Amino acid sequence: MDAALDLRGTYQVRARQVVHAPAALTAGLDVLRCFGFDVTEPEPVRRRKIPGGTVKIVFALDGVFGGRSIQPTALVVGLHDRAGMTEHAGRMHSVQLQLEPLAARRLLGVPLDDLRNTAAPLDELLGPPVAELTERLAETGTWPERFAQVTTFLRERFAAAEPPDPVVAHAVRVLRHSGGGVPIGVLAREIGWSHRHFRRRFADQVGLAPKDYGSLLRFSGALDALTRPGADAGAVAARFGYYDQSHLTRAFQRFAGAPPGRLIRAAADSSKTAAGVRF
Incomplete structure (x- = not known):
């Protein structure tokens, strides 16, 4: 979004x-x-x-x-x-x-x-x-x-199109429901596929490997939480399963190209238009 x-x-x-x-x-x-x-x-x-x-x-x-x-x-x-x-x-x-x-x-x-x-x-x-x-x-x-x-x-x-792979669709639902918190090995074992086969089928249908997709879901949840008034980075990191604030910062550097503090301050400093585009 x-x-x-x-x-x-x-x-x-x-x-x-x-x-x-x-x-x-x-x-x-x-x-x-x-x-x-x-x-x-x-x-x-x-x-x-x-x-x-x-x-x-x-x-x-x-x-x-x-x-x-x-x-x-x-x-x-x-x-x-x-x-x-x-x-x-x-x-x-x-x-x-x-x-x-x-x-x-x-x-x-x-x-x-x-x-x-x-x-x-x-x-x-x-x-x-x-x-x-x-x-x-x-x-x-x-x-x-x-x-x-x-x-x-x-x-x-x-x-005229084929429906999505039902097994991958199930995996996507599980990852979304957990905010990316379910370990990929656990999910693969539940499905009954090898880790390699699961990764290949998931990437074909979704566009990212399951681990990367889960990391993106977790980052998205943390980003939304941090944009709320009074949000605390340490509490957000713990809530979304990051080891500490440094772990959270690395995720923001990867997905947003900036640490959380800089990103949120930049958003607060301006009120005219939206320039951080989620895609």
């Missing part, structure tokens, strides 16, 4: 619109968010990217990147297990989706570990229908019409 963490200081956004699709539109598709993003900004923007455990699909309808206009295009952003940075300049206009990993694996039909820590053109995975959809979205004048077109495309893809 997107995190309300602003790391750009007092940077002003000239015009911004985020329009969320009705939840009923994508019901049953494991789409966490479907929204339209329309922004015009006066200078280049650099954002810290923080992994959030989802796969993101972006239909870029028009915009400016690197000082030049871009044509309508679609990208898929795979699961990340490390922090990164992103930037853009000028106008950005897009329809964006955030999907659960198992839903993304079903939609895309390719091993998600092939997309780990990277982005790829969506039409290279799904073919000409993606290019056709992207062009239609760019030519469509209203957000409800765009959301309806994207939903129709998703429903058709999901209807």
